[in-house]
Amino acid sequence: MNILVTGGAGFIGRWVVGRLLKDGQSVWVVDNLANSSLDNLKEYEDSEHLQKVQIMDLKDREALKELFREVSFDLCYHLAASINVQDSIDDPETTFNNDTLATFYLLEECRKQQVKMVFMSTCMVYARAVDEQGIDEQSPIKPASPYAGAKIAAENMVLSYFYAYDLPVVVVRPFNTYGPYQKTGGEGGVVAIFIHSKLKGEPLNIYGDGTQSRDLLYVGDCADFVVEAGYSDKLHGEIVNAGTGEDITVNQLAELIADGQAPIQHVPHIHPQSEIQKLLCNYNKAEKQLSWTPKVTTQEGIRRTEQWILETFHRKEPNQS
Structure with a gap:
């Protein structure tokens, strides 16, 4: 498949890219390098399956449209985001623009070509776990920071494109990823x-x-979860968690x-x-x-x-x- 990974030079992104390349997929990466580094992708630079790494901000709508004109994608893993909770409290506008507005722009391009999107959300959208059963996808949400609020807003936009346009989408909520x-x-x-x-x-x-x-999730396990959510057709229009329990x-x-x-x-x-x-x-x-x-x-x-x-x-x- 032709697969786009936004935020692919970031922490989780480079692991997702690695898994996709290992699977023999043709991968394009876009990243604005605000919270990432091209060094993260050095391991893969000689891969015949890594098609292009493009430094681009998703809020640049013309550059985004041009990318989708150049390539017919089958699947998009949308991982690009502002991720710092504390920064979102100090500067909510940047977080909203990067996490919600940019997601809308990307959704519009995916809609035009019916490109499936896997949207990377976060466990930070949830309220606290109340017992040892843990937090499932039906558990209450609580946007305790602008970061969580921006992610919830983006999630709802993503899911709306499933209901309004029949666009295949999945919202993934990994717990605290490290590695x-x-x-x-x-x-x-x-x-x-x-x-x-x-x-x-x-x-x-x-x-x-x-x-x-x-709940600490190792990044390799997280990447496998994210990739599998894209490969499967069982979760279209749904939200799914990943953690260790x-x-x-x-x-x-x-x-x-x-x-x-x-x-x-x-x-x-x-x-x-x-x-x-x-x-x-x-x-x-x-x-x-x-x-x-x-x-x-x-x-x-x-x-x-x-x-x-x-x-x-x-x-x-x-x-x-």
Whole structure:
């Protein structure tokens, strides 16, 4: 198939691209490099199946139209987005434009050619899990940040194109994804930030009291889930979660990563109003409809991530943040 991946030079995007190339698909990548790097795709630059990597902002409607005139796509994985919750509170307009408006522009091009879209949403749209059954696709949503609000708005636009135009779409909501190639600075995830701090001999800073919990999904498992959602025709017009079905408090995660080798300290939360106290995924739908289950344990995923960060940053550039 001819497949477009937006945000394909980003953290999850480069893993999705890798899986598609492994499957022998013809892949086009677009990315504005605002929160990503072409270095993430170096591993694939010699692949005969990687057709083009184009630096482009999806809000450039003329460039987007030109791309769809040049290529007849079969499938679009839409991963490009502003992803930082804190930034969305400080600058909601940028997040709305990148996450909602750009999605609308892309939907219009997909509609014209009937190109299936897999839309990458987030677990941050949910309210907290209330029990150990976890959060399923019917659980209440709560846009506690402009990021979550922009994603919900985009989700609804995506689903409306299924009902109004019979466009095949799927909304995917992965839980807290981590792993190699995730940023280790402010826009990175808690796992990468904690590991980086430990390897630099710095304290692991926990926002708030650390009792908030997360369902940590290894990025390779996440990419497999996203790709399979595109391959399947069972979930058109639907929303589907992915996670591990297990949560861990931030305090427990810090202790696991620090392993007695770095101090742990609590710091004031920047935007406590956006915090979700308990995130625990119920992925029964993905298991039933896609035969997908997570394969990498938290301990193994952290080990792989730490090894990558060690090799990428600390052996070559000890002072890189």
